[in-house]
Amino acid sequence: xxxxxxxxxxxxxxxxxxxxxxxxxxxxxxxxxxxxxxxxxxxxxxxxxxxxxxxxxxxxxxxxxxxxxxxxxxxxxxxxxxxxxxxxxxxxxxxxxxxxxxxxxxxxxxxxxxxxxxxxxxxxxxxxxxxxxxxxxxxxxxxxxxxxxxxxxxxxxxxxxxxxxxxxxxxxxxxxxxxxxxxxxxxxxxxxxxxxxxxxxxxxxxxxxxxxxxxxxxxxxxxxxxxxxxxxxxxxxxxxxxxxxxxxxxxxxxxxxxxxxxxxxxxxxxxxxxxxxxxxxxxxxxxxxxx
Amino acid sequence: xxxxxxxxxxxxxxxxxxxxxxxxxxxxxxxxxxxxxxxxxxxxxxxxxxxxxxxxxxxxxxxxxxxxxxxxxxxxxxxxxxxxxxxxxxxxxxxxxxxxxxxxxxxxxxxxxxxxxxxxxxxxxxxxxxxxxxxxxxxxxxxxxxxxxxxxxxxxxxxxxxxxxxxxxxxxxxxxxxxxxxxxxxxxxxxxxxxxxxxxxxxxxxxxxxxxxxxxxxxxxxxxxxxxxxxxxxxxxxxxxxxxxxxxxxxxxxxxxxxxxxxxxxxxxxxxxxxxxxxxxxxxxxxxxxxxxxxxxxxxxxxxxxxxxxxxxxxxxxxxx
Numbered sequence: 001x002x003x004x005x006x007x008x009x010x011x012x013x014x015x016x017x018x019x020x021x022x023x024x025x026x027x028x029x030x031x032x033x034x035x036x037x038x039x040x041x042x043x044x045x046x047x048x049x050x051x052x053x054x055x056x057x058x059x060x061x062x063x064x065x066x067x068x069x070x071x072x073x074x075x076x077x078x079x080x081x082x083x084x085x086x087x088x089x090x091x092x093x094x095x096x097x098x099x100x101x102x103x104x105x106x107x108x109x110x111x112x113x114x115x116x117x118x119x120x121x122x123x124x125x126x127x128x129x130x131x132x133x134x135x136x137x138x139x140x141x142x143x144x145x146x147x148x149x150x151x152x153x154x155x156x157x158x159x160x161x162x163x164x165x166x167x168x169x170x171x172x173x174x175x176x177x178x179x180x181x182x183x184x185x186x187x188x189x190x191x192x193x194x195x196x197x198x199x200x201x202x203x204x205x206x207x208x209x210x211x212x213x214x215x216x217x218x219x220x221x222x223x224x225x226x227x228x229x230x231x232x233x234x235x236x237x238x239x240x241x242x243x244x245x246x247x248x249x250x251x252x253x254x255x256x257x258x259x260x261x262x263x264x265x266x267x268x269x270x271x272x273x274x275x276x277x278x279x280x281x282x283x284x285x286x287x288x289x290x291x
Numbered sequence: 292x293x294x295x296x297x298x299x300x301x302x303x304x305x306x307x308x309x310x311x312x313x314x315x316x317x318x319x320x321x322x323x324x325x326x327x328x329x330x331x332x333x334x335x336x337x338x339x340x341x342x343x344x345x346x347x348x349x350x351x352x353x354x355x356x357x358x359x360x361x362x363x364x365x366x367x368x369x370x371x372x373x374x375x376x377x378x379x380x381x382x383x384x385x386x387x388x389x390x391x392x393x394x395x396x397x398x399x400x401x402x403x404x405x406x407x408x409x410x411x412x413x414x415x416x417x418x419x420x421x422x423x424x425x426x427x428x429x430x431x432x433x434x435x436x437x438x439x440x441x442x443x444x445x446x447x448x449x450x451x452x453x454x455x456x457x458x459x460x461x462x463x464x465x466x467x468x469x470x471x472x473x474x475x476x477x478x479x480x481x482x483x484x485x486x487x488x489x490x491x492x493x494x495x496x497x498x499x500x501x502x503x504x505x506x507x508x509x510x511x512x513x514x515x516x517x518x519x520x521x522x523x524x525x526x527x528x529x530x531x532x533x534x535x536x537x538x539x540x541x542x543x544x545x546x547x548x549x550x551x552x553x554x555x556x557x558x559x560x561x562x563x564x565x566x567x568x569x570x571x572x573x574x575x576x577x578x579x580x581x582x583x584x585x586x587x588x589x590x591x592x593x594x595x596x597x598x599x600x601x602x603x604x605x606x607x608x609x610x611x612x
Contacts (some may be wrong), residue, residue, distance in 0.1 A: 026418075029416065033425045036483065039441055040441075042445075055449045057454070058455050058458070105337070106334055109329075114330070115327045115330035121334070124341070124346070128341070130593070130597070134589060135586040136349055139347070139351035139355065142351075142355075162340025162343070163336050163340050164345055198333070223435040225435075225545070226546065241546075248443070260440075263437035270435070278420075282427070
């Protein structure tokens with residue numbers, strides 16, 4: 001590229017070649033993008049096809065357009081689907097609040113305060129980011145069973161309030177470190193305590209990091225299957241992923257249409273948050289690097 | 292990891308700074324004490340979580356791994372029995388094999404694709420944000436039950452893939468129900484989620500100063516030479532970071548295998564991922580002792596690979612400073 005721009009006399013032939021190449025790159029990128037997205041688009045279109053058509057039509061336009069899959073899928077399980085959507089919403093809302101509160105408090109301490117053991121605790125916190133949940137799930141289950149919390153939302157929400165998602169602490173520490181220190185120094189000279197500095201200076205300035213945290217928490221919790229499968233045991237407590245799983249297990253070949261319809265419903269909110277929060281998502285993974 | 296490491300280093304420096312700063316005035320000591328207290332106050336939830344949710348259970352699962360425990364009744368100390376059992380457990384061996392194949396095939400493919408597309412997009416392509424979003428989307432959805440359901444249909448006997456193949460007159464297999472191909476469909480699924488590492492690569496490519504390329508071009512270096520002598524060395528910290536991260540992630544894959552195989556890990560244990568087998572032992576058979584031992588084996592494997600990665604990184608990762 002550099003050589004091309006330094007060439008003083010740009011012949012029209014070369015310009016044409018460059019334009020053709022650029023066009024080819026775009027065609028390649030669009031084609032590849034379409035292949036990537038094709039399964040998703042096809043699932044969306046298939047959710048409006050009668051099941052028999054799903055198994056013989058790889059095309060995107062339904063021959064027979066019917067919303068029947070949605071009405072059928074909505075009531076196919078023991079509870080209507082909005083019951084599971086509501087359960088998921090409760091778990092997600094609790095998790096978001098938990099992460100925002102717990103992680104921002106810890107992050108403020110790590111980013112702005114000096115205390116004994118800071119280095120060690122920070123290292124421990126980073127290590128917990130890598131800790132697979134599978135390694136701690138058995139004792140957690142035993143603990144929550146002792147507390148009588150199995151088949152409630154508490155095992156899914158309370159850990160978030162206890163700042164166990166180290167990733168978000170790290171994300172916020174990164175962000176808070178980037179804020180100018182003059183502001184809290186000034187506030188301190190004016191006699192502000194740490195609690196007020198936290199609430200009135202750091203938190204309002206950290207809104208982008210809080211938004212990133214909220215969006216990632218939403219998507220991860222909404223999609224999370226493993227812990228919801230383990231801690232939620234009766235159908236009235238099922239969240240969307242667990243309900244979908246029972247749907248797969250119970251359905252025969254004939255109900256792929258409703259199954260697709262409910263899968264689309266399950267993916268919808270994630271897609272919505274993705275559209276609304278792209279900026280934060282891209283920045284979030286670029287600075288900290290986790291999907 | 293590079294970001295994490297740099298942060299760690301920065302934290303260490305910050306830590307050293309106040310100690311060397313001359314303390315003036317009488318208020319220094321009480322202020323430091325107050326700050327200590329305030330810090331522990333802000334960290335209180337995190338400490339409780341560390342004890343009860345993360346580090347505590349980590350140690351507890353080590354203890355349980357030496358016991359026989361089925362949730363009902365007492366746990367009984369059995370020494371290393373659970374670990375000895377692993378040597379003769381054929382299903383554990385196939386779980387390890389399946390997981391290793393998955394990790395070491397899907398992660399390199401995923402990263403290669405991520406890097407290739409990041410490089411194409413980095414050349415000032417118009418509409419970059421749109422392309423980036425489109426390619427990134429599968430990363431957000433890939434781990435969900437709904438996508439696993441879709442995969443089950445797409446790679447099923449009468450699924451989308453075979454419909455397309457049928458169009459060309461090829462009779463396809465029932466990919467998810469064939470022991471030789473089922474794992475392959477899950478590898479494809481993981482490669483499909485290359486968008487997250489791609490975004491990280493893109494951010495990394497932005498950091499490489501354009502003058503390096505200009506200088507190399509002036510010296511007559513072609514695109515291939517520029518790739519190997521500038522892009523790759525400058526990008527090694529990011530490649531390393533993505534590699535460590537994606538390996539750790541891939542070892543923990545659960546949902547896709549669970550849904551595609553209906554929770555069995557079938558056909559013929561060909562999708563019996565380590566975490567899936569752990570789930571079956573722990574929460575199907577309530578063999579908590581053995582499941583804990585498996586959990587520690589997983590931790591050792593992931594920890595081991597991460598450590599090897601870090602050690603090996605000295606020889607191939609190039610840090611500019």
